[in-house]
Amino acid sequence: MSDWIDIGALGDIPQRGARVVKTPLGCVAVFRTILDEVFALDNACPHKGGPLAEGIVHGSSVTCPLHNWVFSLETGQAQGADDGGVATYPARIDAGRVYLDANFLQMRAAE
Amino acid sequence: MTQKIVVIGAGMASGRVLEHLSDAGADVEVTLFNAEPRGNYNRIMLSPVLSGDKTYDEIVTHDAHWYAERGVTCRFGEKVASVDRGAKTVTAENGDVLPYDKLVFGTGSNPFIIPFPGHDLEGVIAYRDLEDTERMMGLGEGHKAVVIGGGLLGLEAAAGMAARGVDVTVVHIMGHLMERQLDEAAGYLLRKALIDKGITVKCSANSKEILGENGHVKALLLDDGTELPCDLLVMAVGIRPNVALAQDSGLQVGKGIYVDDQMITSDPDVLAVGECVEHDGAIFGLVAPLYDQAKVAAQTLMGAKATFVQKELSTKLKVTGCDLFSAGDFADGEGREDIVFRDPARGVYKRLVIEDNRIIGAVFYGDTADSNWFFGMIRDKTDISDMRETLIFGPAFQGSAPLDPMAAVAALPPDAEICGCNGICKGTIVEAITGGASDLGAVRATTKASASCGTCTGLVEQLLAVTMGDEFESKQAGICGCTDLTHEEVRRLIKSQELKSMAAVHQELGWKTSCGCHVCRPAINYYLLADWPVEYQDDPQSRFINERKHANIQKDGTFSVVPRMWGGMTTPNELRAIADAAEKYDVPTVHVTGGQRIDLLGVRGEDLPAMWADLNRAGLVSGHAYAKGLRTVKTCVGTDHCRFGTQDSTGLGIKLEKKLWGSWSPHKVKLAVSGCPRNCAEATCKDIGVVCVDSGYQIGVGGAAGMDLKETQRLADVASEQEAIDLATAFMQLYRENAKYLDRPYKWIAKVGLDWVKERIVDDLDERQALIERFELSQSIYQKDPWAEHVAEQANAYQPIADFKLEAAE
The missing domain is CATH 3.30.413.10 (Sulfite Reductase Hemoprotein, domain 1)
Incomplete structure (x- = not known):
């Protein structure tokens, strides 16, 4: 059963931008696209740990600010020639608020 | 059953073995020992690191993540003390005993140090690993260095240090430089190029003794009595296979560890690859045969049949910016004729050695563009009688072929080797291109061609052009994959069509993506704000993080803060405020920049607004050290x-x-x-x-x-x-x-x-x-201080939107 927790207002995340949620095991980046979809991904690029939340968001992708690896926000997988990926977490919007799945975040903590 | 493999030595050959095993999904459990406290890096690239063209991070081929992902247990900085082949175990320095099913030696080679008197003084080093490179990098401007050895490594060491302002003398025992790869004429041109770089070159010079003072090197004494003062002496006179451990383990050893065509040593469960091996009387120093060995060793480990064959080798090098190529036998001799081409103004020299109407050797200096074509003719023993008159001008001038820079590459047969490091032929690259690899990066990713030393990058690009035709050129010209228009065209259209928003540019100019990408968005954002300062609203989300957060992101995700100091002037008051901020926010590094500013490095993103507010109170504003914009005005x-x-x-x-x-x-x-x-x-x-x-x-x-x-x-x-x-x-x-x-x-x-x-x-x-x-x-x-603006209006955006760390701790 899903247990959705409210992390903040959609308006607090800029369009084509991201904000960070801190968890006991590192940060999760919550992205908002130009179409107002939200996606939650691990914040650390598998290449050199770059903070993905600081990257440029384009379409449903984000470019890591350190060395320009591009990741799909939908799958967490690196695009193009680069190989790797980050974990993704369920996220949704309801009445202008953004929710993450608490069970998933806890599973993450338990890992 | 999972095979336990222990690998001794993390070098380029053993690293390639691991890559092949992992690519093939082999069921293995690998433990990797390395005496150097790090994993595999591209040793060929130490010279660009020395000269400052690359950083160590850029030449790492396998980082910790790579090993972790493949389940390789890394024991870096640890030596193997002994091998018990009977019990099939290795014993680490700390006493750990590890069983193996297969053992792989990749112990590489040791630099040879000539035992002159004084060779053990402090300040006498070889040129072999990162530590040596760092010693040379740390020497500093105005110091003196002597390099013994005028081979490739010695010359790269000399040029790298000279580029850093060191006064370098090269001492070489033979009559001309790089005598194994070059003839005298090419050696002369190389020497001249080095002298132009301010390097002193002494050929036919015999070293006699290294002189010291208080245990530190002071000078090199030649046998004619010349004394060459130096603060550092680099000995680059050759390498010897590192066979000590193999010998102690009772393996058969000659110059190197004996291996058969399957890279198996005298013990069927022990393999060896790389510079430590001896195969059919030969030892190896160039990277191409090492990679061939690695491929064979991986196949052998997986129980497949593969055979290592020594190939005719050519050497194509870039020494200190000069292109060199040599192949085959280029000594003078009876019945041999030369065809020589010289262009003194361009510093070009080409020589072909002909015997019985066949090319048996070639030396090129300054222009090596056609070297693959000539190497193919040496290897295939092509009869050249029909083209002898124009032969030296290369493939573009044979028959009625027009003068076309692409013709040479187009004329190469599919099996012509393009990338010597990785042994990649033209056919493989063309196949990758027709399979969809449409730029250099994609070709590198799919074939590894041009991904090691990079000297074949130009050839790979020409292959892209030849294979893709106009399609490649048009791709080159566009800003990025989102548009075929060039920067100049977009700028012109923004003005002429009065496009005043990002959406208008994307729509009117037919962008192929919904909202651009990280390449075009920052450019378009700039063009719009520069051309329509009043009408256009700056878009922070289209800016690189540094300009979005007004601070430079560092490799660990922290930021640096640089206050503006007008004309490089400051006051005790400002310095006090900077010192207070540095202490208050635990700034780990305070650095003075070349533009007369103070750089506070290692600031957490969350602390930026509060730190800026403190600095603002002392009258300091953003120094825009992160901006594509005005940085600094330096004054005396x-x-x-x-x-x-x-x-x-x-x-x-x-x-x-x-x-x-x-x-x-x-x-x-x-x-x-x-x-x-x-x-x-x-x-x-x-x-x-x-x-x-x-x-x-x-x-x-x-x-x-x-x-x-x-x-x-x-x-x-x-x-x-x-x-x-x-x-x-x-x-x-x-x-x-x-x-x-x-x-x-x-x-x-x-x-x-x-x-x-x-x-x-x-x-x-x-x-x-x-x-x-x-x-x-x-x-x-x-013209406004972004620090003050962000502190006032959006300090919150620098904080996490939610923090579950605290709750979890409760």
């Missing part, structure tokens, strides 16, 4: 203090900085003002540099001291300070309105010509004034 103290100063250079610097700060531009812009021609502020290598003279001000533009080193070109000499400020302002605006994003002024001037610039801002006073007015209009909107 001019007439204020200096007995040579001719004008108030400090005052002019401050005025220029107050006028130009806060403006965005296609790339960063740095200024300097020197108070006299002694030029202590180094104004002649800045984007805009003013040198004060008794009669006024010399204004130079288009200097640089980064990737390229450029001296400024003189824009004009003016008599008054106001004219100097006007010219600098008009130049800035002309650059802002016309240059391509990420072109520094020197690159832009190279495209439009300095005369074009002069016509508009020196000769045409109306145009100068109009430019200044447009600049001032833009400044009325953009």
Whole structure:
């Protein structure tokens, strides 16, 4: 059963931008696209740990600010020639608020 | 069943074995020992690290993540003490005993140190690993170094140190440099090129003794009595396979560890690869055969049949910027004839050695473009009688083929080797291109061609052009994958079609993606704000993080903070505020920059607004050290203090900085003002540099001291300070309105010509004034302290949106 927790207002995340949620095991980046979809991904690029939340968001992708690896926000997988990926977490919007799945975040903590 | 493999040595050959095993999904459990405290890096690339063209991080081929992902247990910085082949175990230095099913030796080679008297003095090193490289890098300008050995490694060490301002002498025992790869004529050209770089070269020189003082090297003594003083002595006279452990383990060893065609040693469960092996009487130093060995060893480990064959080798090198190629046998001899081509003006030398109408050897210096074609003819023993007269001019001149730079590459057969490091042939690359690899990066990713030393990059690009035709060129020209239009075309259309928003650009110019990408968005955002300062609203989400958060992101995700110091001037009060902020926010590193500013590095993103607020209170504002915009104006103290100063250079610097700060531009812009021609502020290598003279001000533009080193070109000499400020302002605006994003002024001037610039801002006073007015209009909107603005309006955006760390701890 899903247990959705409210992390903040959609308006607090800029369009084509991201904000960070801190968890006991590192940060999760919550992205908002130009179409107002939200996606939650691990914040650390598998290449050199770059903070993905600081990257440029384009379409449903984000470019890591350190060395320009591009990741799909939908799958967490690196695009193009680069190989790797980050974990993704369920996220949704309801009445202008953004929710993450608490069970998933806890599973993450338990890992 | 999972096979336990222990690998001793993390070098280029054993690293490639691991790659093959992992690519094939082999069911293995690998433990990797390495005496060096790190994993595999591209040893060929130590020279670019030494010369400063690359950093160590860029030459790492396997990082910790790579090993972790493949389940390789790494024991770096640990040696293997012994091997018990009977029990099939290895014992680590700390006493751990590890069983193996298969053992792989990749122990590499040791540099050979000639046991001259004094060879064990402090300051006598080899050139082998990162530590040696760092020793050379740390020597510093004005020091002296001697390199013994005029082979490839010795010369790269010499050139790398010379590039860092070290006074270098190369001592070589043979009559000419690189005698194994070059003939005398090519050796002469190479020597000349080195002397031009300020390196002293002594050939036919015998070293006798290394002299020391207090245990440290002081000089090298030659047998003719010459003393060459030095602070560091690099011995680069060759390598010896490292066989000590193999010998202690009872394996059969000659010059190297004996291996058969399957890379198996005298023990069927022990393999060896790389520079430590001896195969069929030969030992190996170049990377191509090592990679072939690695492929075979991986197959053997997986139980497949593969055979290592020694190939005819050619050497294609770039030594200190000079292209060299040699292959086959190029010694003089009876029945051998030479065909020689020389172009002294270009420093080109080509020699083919012919025997029985076949090419048996070749040496090229300065132009190695056709070397693959010639190497193919040596290997295939092609009869050249029909083309003898034009042979030396290369494939483009054979038969009726037209003079076309692409013809040479187009004419290569599919099995012509393009990438020597990885043994990749033309056919493999063409296959990858037709399979969809449409740029250099994609070819590298799919074939590994040009991914090691990079000397074949030009050939791979030509193959892309030949295979894809016009499609490749048009792809080259567009800004990115989102559009086929070039930067220049987009800039023109933004003005002519009056496009005033990102959405308008995407729609009207037919962008192929929904909202651009990280390449085009920052460029378009800049063009729009530069051309429509009033109408367009700057879009932070289209800016790189540094400009979005007004701080430079560092490799660990922290930021750096640089307050502005007008004209490089500061006060005790400002310094106190900076020191207080550094302490309050636990700043780990405080650094003074080349632009006369103080850089506070390692600041957490969350602390930025509070730190800025503190600095603001002391009157400090953002130094825009992160901006494609005005960075710094560096000054000397001019007439204020200096007995040579001719004008108030400090005052002019401050005025220029107050006028130009806060403006965005296609790339960063740095200024300097020197108070006299002694030029202590180094104004002649800045984007805009003013040198004060008794009669006024010399204004130079288009200097640089980064990737390229450029001296400024003189824009004009003016008599008054106001004219100097006007010219600098008009130049800035002309650059802002016309240059391509990420072109520094020197690159832009190279495209439009300095005369074009002069016509508009020196000769045409109306145009100068109009430019200044447009600049001032833009400044009325953009000249503001972003720190104060962000502290007041969006400090929250720097914090996490939610924090579950605290709750979890409760």
